[in-house]
Amino acid sequence: MSSRVQVVEQPGLAPAGLDPDAAYAALAARDRRFDGRIWFGVTSTGVYCRPVCPAQTPKAQNVRFFAAPAAAVSAGFRACRRCRPDSAPGSRHWDHRGDLVGRALRLIADGAIDDGGVAGLARTLHVSERHLHRSLVAEVGAGPLQLAVSRRAQTAKLLVEQTDLSLAEIAFASGFSSVRQFNDVMRREFGIAPSGLRRTPSERIPSADPALVLRLRLRPPYDADALGAFLAARTVAGLEEHVPGRRWTHRRVVPLPTRAAVTEVTVHGDHVVVRSGADVRDTAALVRRVRRWLDLDADPATVDAALGLDPALAPLVGAHPGLRVPTTVDPWETVVRAVVGQQVSVAAAGTLLARLVAAHGTEVAGESGLRAFPRPAAIAALDPAAITGMPGSRARTLVALAAAVADGSVALGSPDLDEVEAALLAIPGAGPWTTGYVRLRALADPDAFPASDLGLRHAAGALGLPEAARALGAHVSAWSPWRSYAAQHLWTSLAPAPVKEPS
Structure with a gap:
């Protein structure tokens, strides 16, 4: 590959809402706030980097900015071997967006193109393939297929570097149709053959x-x-x-x-x-x-800086820098947790959930003794009267929700979070608190805030903020698009400080 590449000039603004001059200032300062939000290619070397790359700052005329690694690859750049932009944490910049591009990126990250191709993704989003491609290229700089291929390449690189699997096994496990295709893509993405990425055994986790x-x-x-x-x-x-x-x-x-x-x-x-x-x-x-x-x-610098602007919230942010919002590995399980946890303590909800797992969960291979969470069809088949430990109305809500998820009426995998929320609200017994909690924990919305939650209202009152749900909801609009993180700070403020135990 030539060290110099020909690229199409970037339109208007650089990614992350910056003009090119501001973006260049961010990379010259190695500003960590933009790590994961912008990438830059250097035409004189043919590599693309993160803003925090320790290499010598390139001349401004040799720099091109991108909104995603896949866009840099599409433009002919390969990943830098110093800052490893392909291995960096991702970004939540798109997760709070409900537009076409935001929804498409979430689906591609979840493997939608591996399952149904670009045509299937376009059908899911109710647009034409041409419009989908045009929208992604205009805003991200890469089409849906290139984004999916880059995702496969990153998975393959992780397996090459950190496992002893053969390269052929890795190729097919990562979704490539042939070893030749695997080799070609890896060379294009990383500028080196897959075998050159393999670490020595001493560098791998034992x-x-x-x-x-x-x-x-x-x-x-x-x-x-x-x-x-x-x-x-x-x-x-x-x-x-x-x-x-x-x-x-x-x-x-x-x-x-x-x-x-x-x-x-x-x-x-x-x-x-x-x-x-x-x-x-x-x-x-x-x-x-x-x-x-x-x-x-998550980008803790960006989130903490935004929330710390509120004088009431600033002490909580200072006490817990880098606080994360834990979500879920199974949205359906979290929907059940939300329903079971209505108006009961965390401990009581845990007891009820353990009973459901013991009675209706499925065994997992191995000797762990753990069981998989019951699937929607298993809960939908239950008689609500047979679910002990919770009011009958809540048991009926649980069974109705399970039936709706099982038949697709509630599509928890939909990228349109408003659509999911509306479908949940149509189920009797699933009110604003339940749907707000589901958005935050099950759907990983970074901008959800269930203002009617009693714990959030008490924590807000302790800080001198409005305690009434409507007034609190109006106040926290200033915390957008990171209201889920604000909610986590408020909940954390109610919990006793964790005991520091020896390792």
């Missing part, structure tokens, strides 16, 4: 079992103590286990396309170690679900 072991990067700071306390308080017996400590470990069943797998996670500074019994073909889905569950793609 594993005493045949589990898939991966490192997933995050952006520090990361409040692991608060996350561990959240997970420990909500551990459902039979479904998951929490081992406390300074470096806690959380183990649970994760539903995946091929089969459910027991997966454990541990936070280590700037990365999370994941050990899973997943089928290697499910690597991309596993990575996506764990990253979303533990909110590994």
